[in-house]
Amino acid sequence: MSDFQTDLLAKVDEIEKIIKEYLPKEDGFQKTVIEAMNYSILSGGKRLRPMLMWETYKMLGGTGDVIKPFMAAIEMIHTYSLIHDDLPCMDNDEYRRGRKTTHVVYGEAMAVLAGDALLNFAFETATKAFGLVDEKDAVMLTRVAKAIRILGMKAGIYGMVGGQCVDVEAEKEELDISGDMLMYIHKNKTAALIEASMMIGALLAGADGTSVKNLEKCAENVGIAFQIQDDILDVIGTLEELGKPIGSDAKNNKKTYVTIFGMDRAERDVTTLSEEAISNIESVDKNNKGEFLKQLIISLIHRTR
Amino acid sequence: MSDFQTDLLAKVDEIEKIIKEYLPKEDGFQKTVIEAMNYSILSGGKRLRPMLMWETYKMLGGTGDVIKPFMAAIEMIHTYSLIHDDLPCMDNDEYRRGRKTTHVVYGEAMAVLAGDALLNFAFETATKAFGLVDEKDAVMLTRVAKAIRILGMKAGIYGMVGGQCVDVEAEKEELDISGDMLMYIHKNKTAALIEASMMIGALLAGADGTSVKNLEKCAENVGIAFQIQDDILDVIGTLEELGKPIGSDAKNNKKTYVTIFGMDRAERDVTTLSEEAISNIESVDKNNKGEFLKQLIISLIHRTR
Numbered sequence: 001m002s003d004f005q006t007d008l009l010a011k012v013d014e015i016e017k018i019i020k021e022y023l024p025k026e027d028g029f030q031k032t033v034i035e036a037m038n039y040s041i042l043s044g045g046k047r048l049r050p051m052l053m054w055e056t057y058k059m060l061g062g063t064g065d066v067i068k069p070f071m072a073a074i075e076m077i078h079t080y081s082l083i084h085d086d087l088p089c090m091d092n093d094e095y096r097r098g099r100k101t102t103h104v105v106y107g108e109a110m111a112v113l114a115g116d117a118l119l120n121f122a123f124e125t126a127t128k129a130f131g132l133v134d135e136k137d138a139v140m141l142t143r144v145a146k147a148i149r150i151l152g153m154k155a156g157i158y159g160m161v162g163g164q165c166v167d168v169e170a171e172k173e174e175l176d177i178s179g180d181m182l183m184y185i186h187k188n189k190t191a192a193l194i195e196a197s198m199m200i201g202a203l204l205a206g207a208d209g210t211s212v213k214n215l216e217k218c219a220e221n222v223g224i225a226f227q228i229q230d231d232i233l234d235v236i237g238t239l240e241e242l243g244k245p246i247g248s249d250a251k252n253n254k255k256t257y258v259t260i261f262g263m264d265r266a267e268r269d270v271t272t273l274s275e276e277a278i279s280n281i282e283s284v285d286k287n288n289k290g291e292f293l294k295q296l297i298i299s300l301i302h303r304t305r
Numbered sequence: 306m307s308d309f310q311t312d313l314l315a316k317v318d319e320i321e322k323i324i325k326e327y328l329p330k331e332d333g334f335q336k337t338v339i340e341a342m343n344y345s346i347l348s349g350g351k352r353l354r355p356m357l358m359w360e361t362y363k364m365l366g367g368t369g370d371v372i373k374p375f376m377a378a379i380e381m382i383h384t385y386s387l388i389h390d391d392l393p394c395m396d397n398d399e400y401r402r403g404r405k406t407t408h409v410v411y412g413e414a415m416a417v418l419a420g421d422a423l424l425n426f427a428f429e430t431a432t433k434a435f436g437l438v439d440e441k442d443a444v445m446l447t448r449v450a451k452a453i454r455i456l457g458m459k460a461g462i463y464g465m466v467g468g469q470c471v472d473v474e475a476e477k478e479e480l481d482i483s484g485d486m487l488m489y490i491h492k493n494k495t496a497a498l499i500e501a502s503m504m505i506g507a508l509l510a511g512a513d514g515t516s517v518k519n520l521e522k523c524a525e526n527v528g529i530a531f532q533i534q535d536d537i538l539d540v541i542g543t544l545e546e547l548g549k550p551i552g553s554d555a556k557n558n559k560k561t562y563v564t565i566f567g568m569d570r571a572e573r574d575v576t577t578l579s580e581e582a583i584s585n586i587e588s589v590d591k592n593n594k595g596e597f598l599k600q601l602i603i604s605l606i607h608r609t610r
Contacts, residue, residue: 029489030467032474037462084421089413108394109473112417116389117466119421123428124457130450141446145435148453152429157342161422162335168414169337184334 022072036114056201080118154196163188191223218280225273231256327377341419361506378427385423459501468493496528523585530578536561
């Protein structure tokens with residue numbers, strides 16, 4: 001195992017602990033919805049978004065705990081979106097990461113509520129950051145406020161939900177979607193939460209506006225490249241490797257980057273976007289602390305499964 | 306028409322304008338989800354929650370605009386909960402307030418997304434309050450932060466969603482629910498957002514902790530009384546008056562306050578809760594500015610339709 005992979009596993013463990021600290025206790029009359037939330041979030045995801053957030057924060061000199069509620073919050077938002085995406089009226093998926101999806105285990109009504117609960121709890125959790133800064137420190141209060149604002153913007157109709165809306169419409173109506181529309185979907189459905197992660201990490205570390213912008217661009221590149229790679233892997237992947245049927249996009253007549261632009265261009269664009277993302281990092285990393293973050297981005301984009 | 310009713314209608318109009326100011330524009334690739342959000346929120350609701358919020362704010366001397374994003378936000382949360390409640394996997398309602406429900410008009414997938422989008426947009430909207438206070442004013446920044454925290458707490462698993470979870474379980478499993486469990490449902494599913502409304506109004510007006518607590522209790526009483534009255538009206542109401550079939554709760558074998566405790570006790574408890582709510586108001590209303598708020602509460606609880 002490479003040093004990078006050893007580091008990565010150790011970091012995933014640390015993040016797992018942080019997320020767990022912020023999960024609700026499974027008790028009270030409303031126990032079932034809390035169990036469904038925790039079942040869904042504790043499904044062994046890659047914790048990519050909190051990791052990008054934390055690494056960006058640390059690269060830019062952040063050291064405090066104020067980032068932690070946001071790390072948990074972004075994973076809660078990601079998780080709620082998966083629960084709702086898997087619903088029968090959406091993608092109707094029975095398995096995710098080799099486990100039964102939330103609605104299969106808890107029923108559809110409870111899956112809708114567990115998703116709602118996680119989205120709501122994400123914001124509840126993010127507001128806990130206010131309790132980690134001095135009530136008289138207007139600068140830090142404002143940073144936390146801006147971070148919550150970014151979280152909301154990137155998760156909602158001008159971010160992830162916007163992308164899901166177009167994705168749902170394209171699929172249900174079997175639209176012959178354009179490259180522009182597909183880029184909109186990838187940028188919003190996938191990249192937006194990654195943008196939020198890196199922007200919040202930068203903002204809470206005290207980065208200036210230009211650096212936050214550069215990292216937003218970096219994250220956009222990472223998100224889009226990640227999604228194009230997903231489209232590539234859907235074609236070449238196998239059931240064992242991905243945990244879902246081979247070529248499921250093609251089977252569903254789903255337009256992807258590969259079906260619209262072809263495999264050659266898809267592979268070329270992944271490389272270009274990846275290089276740009278790395279140079280975005282280098283433009284803000286004045287103290288050369290971004291080595292792990294750069295390796296992480298490369299490994300995410302150029303993953304083979 | 307009484308003076309109270311004339312005032313009420315004028316206030317509903319004002320609130321309607323404030324809500325509309327905060328609604329998203331229907332454009333972009335994601336136009337459909339925004340249309341579904343706006344269709345749902347602009348359905349002529351009573352705007353009870355923003356009204357209670359605003360009236361509490363004004364009673365306690367609040368004058369600024371900082372309350373407005375929260376007025377819109379609480380109505381967005383209320384609306385999202387109705388959209389998801391109406392879904393086929395939940396209550397499966399095709400009409401609400403005489404109009405087709407969101408999933409009937411836009412399809413189930415889009416209704417799930419429109420609900421998600423409204424919940425998310427509620428928090429996005431609430432964070433706009435930070436832009437209405439001085440970035441250096443730590444006191445106001447902290448009040449806004451606390452208000453967002455209350456919004457999250459009361460809307461989530463320790464509030465509305467908690468109540469919905471138990472309600473869904475009780476219904477699906479035809480549980481022989483206890484009085485305690487029913488009170489939990491009423492307190493959380495209905496009262497929690499009313500609590501948030503009055504607490505946020507008080508907090509942003511600068512009320513002290515004791516006043517906020519008293520108003521939380523007042524709102525709890527209002528919410529529970531409102532819901533008991535709903536149970537009473539379900540029995541005695543008519544299709545024309547309520548816009549839904551007579552005795553729909555009984556038809557669905559749903560346990561209500563009336564079926565558990567009987568009509569006499571239900572009517573008596575509504576009166577007691579209402580009197581307590583009024584005395585809670587009087588305990589904080591040092592300058593006798595709560596006349597409209599008191600009349601509003603009485604009219605809400607003792608409504609006949």
